[in-house]
Amino acid sequence: MAVKKIADVLKNGQGFIGFTVAGDPNFDQSADYIVAMAEAGADVVEIGIAFSDPAADGPTIMAADIRAAAAGSTTEKVFALIAAVRERTDVPLVILTYVNPVFKYGYEKFLSKMAALSVEGIILPDMPLEEQASFLELANQYDRSLIQLVTLQSKARIPDIVAQARGFVYIVSSLGTTGTRAELTTASRELVAAVREYTDVPTAIGFGISRPDQVPQFAYADAVIAGSAIVDLIAADPNGATGAIKTFVQDMKAAWQNTSNNA
Amino acid sequence: MATTTTQKAGYYGQYGGQFVPELLMPAVNAVAEAFATYRDDPDFKAELQALLVDYANRPSLLYHAKNMSAELGGAQIYLKREDLNHTGAHKINNVLGQALLAKKMGKQRLIAETGAGQHGVATATAAALFGMSAEIFMGQEDIDRQALNVYRMTLLGAKVHAVQTGTQVLKDAVNATFQDWTKRIDDTFYVLGSAVGPHPFPEMVKYFQSVISEEARAQFLQQTKRLPDVVIAAVGGGSNAIGAFSHFIADEAVTLIGVEAAGKGIQTTQTAATLTNGSDGIFHGMKSKFLQSADGQIDPVYSISAGLDYPGIGPEHAYLSEIKRAKYVPITDDEAVAAFEFIAKTEGIIAAIESSHAVAYAMKLAPTMRPEQQIMVNLSGRGDKDVAAIARYSGVTIHE
Numbered sequence: 001m002a003v004k005k006i007a008d009v010l011k012n013g014q015g016f017i018g019f020t021v022a023g024d025p026n027f028d029q030s031a032d033y034i035v036a037m038a039e040a041g042a043d044v045v046e047i048g049i050a051f052s053d054p055a056a057d058g059p060t061i062m063a064a065d066i067r068a069a070a071a072g073s074t075t076e077k078v079f080a081l082i083a084a085v086r087e088r089t090d091v092p093l094v095i096l097t098y099v100n101p102v103f104k105y106g107y108e109k110f111l112s113k114m115a116a117l118s119v120e121g122i123i124l125p126d127m128p129l130e131e132q133a134s135f136l137e138l139a140n141q142y143d144r145s146l147i148q149l150v151t152l153q154s155k156a157r158i159p160d161i162v163a164q165a166r167g168f169v170y171i172v173s174s175l176g177t178t179g180t181r182a183e184l185t186t187a188s189r190e191l192v193a194a195v196r197e198y199t200d201v202p203t204a205i206g207f208g209i210s211r212p213d214q215v216p217q218f219a220y221a222d223a224v225i226a227g228s229a230i231v232d233l234i235a236a237d238p239n240g241a242t243g244a245i246k247t248f249v250q251d252m253k254a255a256w257q258n259t260s261n262n263a
Numbered sequence: 264m265a266t267t268t269t270q271k272a273g274y275y276g277q278y279g280g281q282f283v284p285e286l287l288m289p290a291v292n293a294v295a296e297a298f299a300t301y302r303d304d305p306d307f308k309a310e311l312q313a314l315l316v317d318y319a320n321r322p323s324l325l326y327h328a329k330n331m332s333a334e335l336g337g338a339q340i341y342l343k344r345e346d347l348n349h350t351g352a353h354k355i356n357n358v359l360g361q362a363l364l365a366k367k368m369g370k371q372r373l374i375a376e377t378g379a380g381q382h383g384v385a386t387a388t389a390a391a392l393f394g395m396s397a398e399i400f401m402g403q404e405d406i407d408r409q410a411l412n413v414y415r416m417t418l419l420g421a422k423v424h425a426v427q428t429g430t431q432v433l434k435d436a437v438n439a440t441f442q443d444w445t446k447r448i449d450d451t452f453y454v455l456g457s458a459v460g461p462h463p464f465p466e467m468v469k470y471f472q473s474v475i476s477e478e479a480r481a482q483f484l485q486q487t488k489r490l491p492d493v494v495i496a497a498v499g500g501g502s503n504a505i506g507a508f509s510h511f512i513a514d515e516a517v518t519l520i521g522v523e524a525a526g527k528g529i530q531t532t533q534t535a536a537t538l539t540n541g542s543d544g545i546f547h548g549m550k551s552k553f554l555q556s557a558d559g560q561i562d563p564v565y566s567i568s569a570g571l572d573y574p575g576i577g578p579e580h581a582y583l584s585e586i587k588r589a590k591y592v593p594i595t596d597d598e599a600v601a602a603f604e605f606i607a608k609t610e611g612i613i614a615a616i617e618s619s620h621a622v623a624y625a626m627k628l629a630p631t632m633r634p635e636q637q638i639m640v641n642l643s644g645r646g647d648k649d650v651a652a653i654a655r656y657s658g659v660t661i662h663e
């Protein structure tokens with residue numbers, strides 16, 4: 001099916017990006033969650049490939065990776081899941097995993113598989129700018145986006161990082177690992193401003209966002225990302241999660257109505 | 264200065280690199296810059312040298328183990344006695360260097376992973392000496408099997424965090440320490456304990472551990488008028504081994520042998536023999552060899568030795584193995600325990616179970632060599648920490 005592009009769905013801001021680990025808690029339900037997010041209005045869905053040592057993730061997503069591993073997750077199974085999901089939705093998809101599973105699969109083979117399944121981008125938290133050259137060359141060849149991350153520490157690195165940006169720029173709003181946070185810093189406003197100086201690629205803020213009432217404060221960015229909050233819904237009640245995820249995504253999208261996009 | 268096999272910054276052939284999250288990249292680069300600034304700074308070197316001599320008890324002895332040599336009936340065995348260093352292992356060489364660098368960078372808080380506890384003890388020691396705080400991350404399973412070292416760290420004023428994620432051993436402790444660093448970067452220095460991780464750590468750890476072979480080379484020339492034929496060292500991440508090898512790398516007649524932990528055997532899944540059974544991968548900040556599934560999931564590994572119980576190996580070892588400059592061999596739990604007992608009875612030395620892996624390979628190799636040939640075994644640490652666990656392994660009940 002003709003698949004939407006990230007640049008198009010995020011161009012007017014007020015976007016929402018949801019995340020789930022493929023195979024958490026099993027591959028059938030996992031597919032339903034992804035489709036539910038898309039149906040509820042998620043603009044982009046990030047699909048995690050479980051890794052044995054998810055060092056950038058907090059306890060919530062670590063536990064999801066363990067559940068997915070127990071469900072027999074393999075890279076091929078994740079691709080099969082994506083193929084099934086693609087029959088049901090045209091939402092832009094992004095894979096999130098660590099570099100080793102992709103390296104082992106083979107960078108080129110992985111990217112060609114992404115192209116075949118219309119997966120637009122990939123997030124590899126442990127592949128910083130310094131180590132991207134060979135992957136980027138292949139990603140460009142296959143017209144896939146390596147999503148760049150900008151953090152509170154990036155500062156002088158921002159121009160070089162966003163020079164490579166495609167899809168969206170992931171604004172990491174907090175120190176530490178993934179996980180929901182009661183308090184969010186306001187420093188990401190300056191980060192977004194710094195990124196905007198160098199690129200028109202949309203910005204999406206993640207790390208810690210879990211509630212609709214947190215959304216309006218991020219009006220200066222083009223989208224918010226919620227991962228751990230969705231994983232929490234799955235962990236709490238896998239059978240009821242399809243409905244709960246739908247409601248959550250609708251609420252997050254609706255939360256934008258409480259603000260004007262003043263970016 | 265150590266022979267360097269680095270080609271482009273942070274790479275040894277195809278191995279090495281800096282595969283860490285963007286969040287940590289500036290901090291890692293700051294360490295690289297500080298290391299580049301101070302490594303040849305005369306004041307820094309003098310300060311470190313004074314600490315090594317006055318505090319850590321260097322140089323360590325090169326001891327001709329005549330009883331062992333006679334009993335094995337072949338090559339002469341020389342022990343490089345890193346076990347006689349303050350805190351009882353080679354780990355202090357690296358820790359004093361990194362802690363001094365942390366001080367120059369104005370960092371107040373040291374964090375470290377530990378497996379056997381030796382690196383944690385050394386880090387806690389340096390923190391006490393420099394008036395810094397130390398927090399040590401240790402897998403729950405290692406806390407259980409290295410209880411003595413956990414208490415030592417506490418006595419030294421460090422806080423020990425039990426890591427209960429994953430397989431609860433060294434690999435998981437490394438994950439937890441990197442995670443802690445991402446939470447608190449500004450005042451914190453990660454004192455990495457082995458020749459692993461993102462650049463500059465493998466190079467920096469080698470630099471600080473090279474004192475082992477720098478001394479040993481001179482000691483051999485002085486005591487025996489020639490170099491050893493073989494240098495043997497146990498390999499966990501590879502810090503004592505790279506330190507024992509580095510000044511001999513250019514001496515092509517010297518055979519370099521790293522000894523990996525085979526655990527219950529390389530044909531089983533209960534092993535940690537990375538170069539024997541592993542394949543190329545990217546993990547813990549580096550491209551190197553890892554024990555992993557076909558899908559790139561890191562394997563749970565096993566060894567009786569908490570310090571060798573690691574699914575990867577430093578990138579320079581992967582490179583030295585690839586170019587065949589060094590050779591890596593597996594030794595099982597049983598062989599290591601037999602060596603632990605043998606060296607205690609023949610030489611009156613209780614060696615660390617990690618080092619006993621190196622001793623075990625020397626026991627195999629020496630009888631195949633001639634009496635005028637010489638083997639250096641890097642005795643990386645002392646075995647007090649292991650006594651209770653070895654007793655348990657041998658079915659002896661002692662009051663712990």
Ligand SMILES: Cc1ncc(COP(=O)(O)O)c(C=O)c1O
Pocket residue numbers: 352353378379380381382456457458497498499500501502503504569570571615617618643644645
């Ligand atoms: C005495 C001793 N030897 C060897 C090792 C293995 O580490 P490496 O390979 O970095 O020397 C350890 C690690 O804890 C140790 O304590």
